[in-house]
Amino acid sequence: MKKVLEVKDLNVFFDTYKAEVQAVRGVSFDVHEKETLAIVGESGSGKSVTSQSIMKLIPMPPGKFAGGSIKFNGEELLDKSEKQMEDIRGKEISMIFQDPMTSLNPTMTVGKQIAESLIKHQNMSKSQARKRGLELLELVGIPNPDARIDQYPHEYSGGMRQRAMIAIALACNPKLLIADEPTTALDVTIQAQILDLMRDLQDKVNTSIILITHDLGVVANAAHRVAVMYGGKIVETGTVDEIFYNPTHPYTWGLLGSMPDLDRDGEEELQAIPGTPPDLSDPPKGCPFAARCPYAMKVCENHMPDYFELSDTQKSACWLLDERSPKVEPPESAKVGGSKRDEE
Amino acid sequence: MSQPELNRAEIEQTDFEPLVRDESDAEKISGESTSYWKDAWRRFKKNKLALFGVGVILFLAFMSFFGGPISGYDYYTNNYAITNQSPSADHWFGTDNLGRDVFSRTWYGAKISLFIGIMAALIDVVIGVIWGAVAGYFGGKVDEYMMRIADILYSLPYLLVVILLMVILPQGLWTLIIAMTFTGWINMARIVRGQVMQLRNEEYVLAARTLGANSNRIMFRHLVPNTLGPILVTLTLTIPNAIFTEAFLSYLGLGVQAPLASWGTMTNDAIGALQYYPYQLFFPAFFICLTMLAFNVIGDGMRDALDPKSRK
Amino acid sequence: MPPEIEAQMNAKYGLDDPLHIQYFDYLKDVAQWDFGPSLKLTGQSVNDIINRSFEYSLLLGLESIFLALAFGILLGVIAALRHNSGVDYTAMVIAVLGISVPNFILAAVLQYFFAMKLQLLPVAGFDSFAHTLLPAIALATTPMAFIARLMRSSMLDVLSSDYIKTAKAKGLNERVVTYRHALRNAIMPVVSYLGPLVVAILTGSFVIEEIFNIPGLGAEFVNSVTNRDYTVIMGTTVFFSALLLVSILLVDLLYTLIDPRIKFGKEGGKS
Numbered sequence: 001m002k003k004v005l006e007v008k009d010l011n012v013f014f015d016t017y018k019a020e021v022q023a024v025r026g027v028s029f030d031v032h033e034k035e036t037l038a039i040v041g042e043s044g045s046g047k048s049v050t051s052q053s054i055m056k057l058i059p060m061p062p063g064k065f066a067g068g069s070i071k072f073n074g075e076e077l078l079d080k081s082e083k084q085m086e087d088i089r090g091k092e093i094s095m096i097f098q099d100p101m102t103s104l105n106p107t108m109t110v111g112k113q114i115a116e117s118l119i120k121h122q123n124m125s126k127s128q129a130r131k132r133g134l135e136l137l138e139l140v141g142i143p144n145p146d147a148r149i150d151q152y153p154h155e156y157s158g159g160m161r162q163r164a165m166i167a168i169a170l171a172c173n174p175k176l177l178i179a180d181e182p183t184t185a186l187d188v189t190i191q192a193q194i195l196d197l198m199r200d201l202q203d204k205v206n207t208s209i210i211l212i213t214h215d216l217g218v219v220a221n222a223a224h225r226v227a228v229m230y231g232g233k234i235v236e237t238g239t240v241d242e243i244f245y246n247p248t249h250p251y252t253w254g255l256l257g258s259m260p261d262l263d264r265d266g267e268e269e270l271q272a273i274p275g276t277p278p279d280l281s282d283p284p285k286g287c288p289f290a291a292r293c294p295y296a297m298k299v300c301e302n303h304m305p306d307y308f309e310l311s312d313t314q315k316s317a318c319w320l321l322d323e324r325s326p327k328v329e330p331p332e333s334a335k336v337g338g339s340k341r342d343e344e
Numbered sequence: 345m346s347q348p349e350l351n352r353a354e355i356e357q358t359d360f361e362p363l364v365r366d367e368s369d370a371e372k373i374s375g376e377s378t379s380y381w382k383d384a385w386r387r388f389k390k391n392k393l394a395l396f397g398v399g400v401i402l403f404l405a406f407m408s409f410f411g412g413p414i415s416g417y418d419y420y421t422n423n424y425a426i427t428n429q430s431p432s433a434d435h436w437f438g439t440d441n442l443g444r445d446v447f448s449r450t451w452y453g454a455k456i457s458l459f460i461g462i463m464a465a466l467i468d469v470v471i472g473v474i475w476g477a478v479a480g481y482f483g484g485k486v487d488e489y490m491m492r493i494a495d496i497l498y499s500l501p502y503l504l505v506v507i508l509l510m511v512i513l514p515q516g517l518w519t520l521i522i523a524m525t526f527t528g529w530i531n532m533a534r535i536v537r538g539q540v541m542q543l544r545n546e547e548y549v550l551a552a553r554t555l556g557a558n559s560n561r562i563m564f565r566h567l568v569p570n571t572l573g574p575i576l577v578t579l580t581l582t583i584p585n586a587i588f589t590e591a592f593l594s595y596l597g598l599g600v601q602a603p604l605a606s607w608g609t610m611t612n613d614a615i616g617a618l619q620y621y622p623y624q625l626f627f628p629a630f631f632i633c634l635t636m637l638a639f640n641v642i643g644d645g646m647r648d649a650l651d652p653k654s655r656k
Numbered sequence: 657m658p659p660e661i662e663a664q665m666n667a668k669y670g671l672d673d674p675l676h677i678q679y680f681d682y683l684k685d686v687a688q689w690d691f692g693p694s695l696k697l698t699g700q701s702v703n704d705i706i707n708r709s710f711e712y713s714l715l716l717g718l719e720s721i722f723l724a725l726a727f728g729i730l731l732g733v734i735a736a737l738r739h740n741s742g743v744d745y746t747a748m749v750i751a752v753l754g755i756s757v758p759n760f761i762l763a764a765v766l767q768y769f770f771a772m773k774l775q776l777l778p779v780a781g782f783d784s785f786a787h788t789l790l791p792a793i794a795l796a797t798t799p800m801a802f803i804a805r806l807m808r809s810s811m812l813d814v815l816s817s818d819y820i821k822t823a824k825a826k827g828l829n830e831r832v833v834t835y836r837h838a839l840r841n842a843i844m845p846v847v848s849y850l851g852p853l854v855v856a857i858l859t860g861s862f863v864i865e866e867i868f869n870i871p872g873l874g875a876e877f878v879n880s881v882t883n884r885d886y887t888v889i890m891g892t893t894v895f896f897s898a899l900l901l902v903s904i905l906l907v908d909l910l911y912t913l914i915d916p917r918i919k920f921g922k923e924g925g926k927s
């Protein structure tokens with residue numbers, strides 16, 4: 001499959017008044033055509049910084065790229081000027097943010113906010129943009145678009161605002177859509193609707209999606225492949241099935257163990273991961289998860305493990321996969337919905 | 345990976361033994377934990393401008409007591425033989441139109457200005473904190489009525505009210521302070537009320553109540569201390585405002601009366617003679633500005649230090 | 657004064673009536689926009705004084721408000737856009753100086769340097785545009801400094817908000833993002849400062865008109881205070897209050913124009 005996006009060894013640092021925070025440290029991943037890649041991790045793991053780096057929306061200073069490469073359709077984005085990036089943002093790559101309550105301009109009608117990128121990127125006139133805006137609102141499932149297009153964001157509900165955000169993001173049929181926690185701020189019932197909508201539209205407009213989330217439930221629902229981030233690094237990556245049914249990194253186990261599951265026995269408790277994420281202004285020398293890892297070995301503290309390739313699609317950075325380390329079975333809590341695992 | 349490729353074979357077998365952790369480490373909190381006030385003080389110390397302000401105020405306070413004695417002149421004796429002299433070795437800041445020593449008058453004015461500014465601000469704090477704490481703590485109808493009264497007073501232009509009060513009330517230093525605090529406390533009351541309303545539902549207040557603390561105790565032992573930050577900032581920023589008001593009123597002839605000297609009256613005298621003795625304006629004007637600037641930068645510095653979130 | 661004339665005058669001015677009747681008579685007159693005669697300036701009514709002097713104050717006030725808003729917003733926006741740069745630092749030093757220099761001192765200094773020393777502008781009076789410049793600058797400086805600080809912090813808040821990120825993610829350039837998206841949202845706190853701004857200009861005019869010898873309402877008010885001319889004090893105070901009420905109403909109307917979330921009643925038209 002053709003690669004839309006190739007991120008290689010990306011490093012993004014921030015200068016704070018205390019110290020340099022190494023938010024993203026050597027992250028590499030690809031996004032293929034028409035696929036959804038989920039980047040999963042807890043807050044502070046670097047997932048949002050990674051996504052905003054692709055758009056080059058990191059404020060600089062205090063942020064800075066400290067090496068690496070981001071290739072979009074074969075072109076290096078880090079070499080592009082701000083002017084060239086403007087032509088890519090909103091047209092080739094779009095973005096949806098977490099909180100629909102704050103991500104729309106409160107003093108501008110929704111219609112005008114959709115029209116802006118159409119006028120900028122498609123050279124449409126105001127009336128053409130309005131017509132296209134109506135179609136888009138219809139497409140994202142907003143009832144009565146004729147009336148809604150002239151309303152302000154505060155007249156929309158939370159779910160409708162996120163639909164409007166999606167309409168803005170998809171206005172120019174982008175090749176890549178970055179959705180940064182698009183459902184976190186929404187009610188559970190609305191969450192499912194928004195995810196369904198994104199999946200539907202992905203088929204219709206043939207876009208690739210990077211889905212940033214901390215919620216593995218969302219991942220199972222919407223993604224093809226998963227990258228698990230921790231401490232500014234990708235610790236494990238694989239297809240959804242591989243990550244859910246054959247996880248190999250203790251942090252992935254922890255994430256799966258802390259996911260509520262209806263199939264799970266009532267007696268089994270949700271497992272929290274003890275401890276706090278590492279301080280990225282002074283990152284650990286070895287594996288970032290070592291301090292919280294129940295299986296940590298001496299080597300973990302001093303050496304960052306390489307990726308062990310488990311299949312064509314699955315890679316994991318954990319010393320447990322070295323043949324010299326003791327055999328460790330994933331804990332019961334990390335096993336998803338037992339039944340499917342038995343079938344295999 | 346960004347670090348040099350490492351040869352897996354180089355790592356020794358013994359490295360793959362489970363890590364033995366010191367249990368006490370697990371609960372160790374990374375980073376030095378410091379108290380709120382200590383932290384605020386550390387941030388304040390970094391603010392050069394605010395430290396400069398503190399230095400200026402300390403200097404002015406010292407000179408307001410010892411400036412007069414140093415010069416050897418008092419602030420009120422007229423000497424018609426030496427009117428309107430330029431600064432000289434005898435009279436370091438010169439003399440005014442009645443031959444009085446401007447140097448000692450300046451420091452006497454400093455005493456008056458600082459006294460009025462600090463007194464007015466303190467009275468504002470006392471009334472404002474009590475009013476705001478009571479309104480915020482009890483809420484409901486009490487709050488409704490108390491804040492309505494405050495709103496009505498607040499809608500009157502401050503300086504206009506002060507001027508009108510000065511017309512009605514007998515002249516004097518305390519009259520000036522009372523007139524200034526008549527509506528001056530409202531700002532403080534509003535800030536304290538907002539803070540108290542936020543805090544009164546916090547768990548530690550609930551805990552105190554379950555332990556049988558009465559309202560007074562909860563209000564002034566638990567709530568007010570936790571609003572101390574905003575109170576201090578407001579207090580500091582009220583002082584330059586009061587100093588300005590005193591100077592403004594004295595300039596209009598409504599403030600401090602002769603023979604008392606204040607920076608406002610000295611400015612007034614100097615502006616009258618601006619064309620002939622422009623340097624006479626310099627000393628009182630410079631010190632009014634310097635004092636207001638000092639308090640303003642201290643207040644800004646305190647706000648930044650106490651509320652790091654608001655720091656821009 | 658012979659007793660019969662005094663009795664006659666008491667009758668004419670209703671001074672024989674009990675106090676509350678006098679008070680209600682005064683209120684009735686005020687309701688009809690009649691503030692009575694001046695006690696000190698013979699033959700002049702308070703209305704005469706207001707009518708004569710208000711146009712000067714209005715002109716000076718509007719010019720000052722314009723200066724304060726224009727330069728305050730400009731300074732604040734530039735400081736926010738160049739956050740933490742030398743420009744930002746300079747702008748904020750100017751602002752804190754502006755807040756710390758009392759208007760009457762600034763007035764005297766401006767008058768001394770630009771009018772007396774350099775003779776670029778007239779010293780006093782109110783006959784031409786050149787006459788208005790120095791007093792307007794003196795009046796406008798402190799509120800301008802406030803507006804600059806307000807605008808800067810509000811602009812910084814807005815610039816870090818999500819909808820600005822959305823606008824940038826659309827590929828809009830920085831100028832469009834700043835002017836079309838940020839400015840209108842960031843200006844709200846300045847709009848709510850317009851009430852206090854009018855108050856600051858009004859009370860400032862008390863001293864500024866005196867220093868520049870402008871025959872405006874502020875100077876008349878100060879005169880009446882020093883002369884204890886109570887009817888003029890009362891009349892001008894009532895007039896000032898009415899003026900403030902009107903301007904607060906205008907500010908509220910302006911708010912509905914800028915912020916679509918605020919509307920009057922149910923029907924309120926779209927802005």
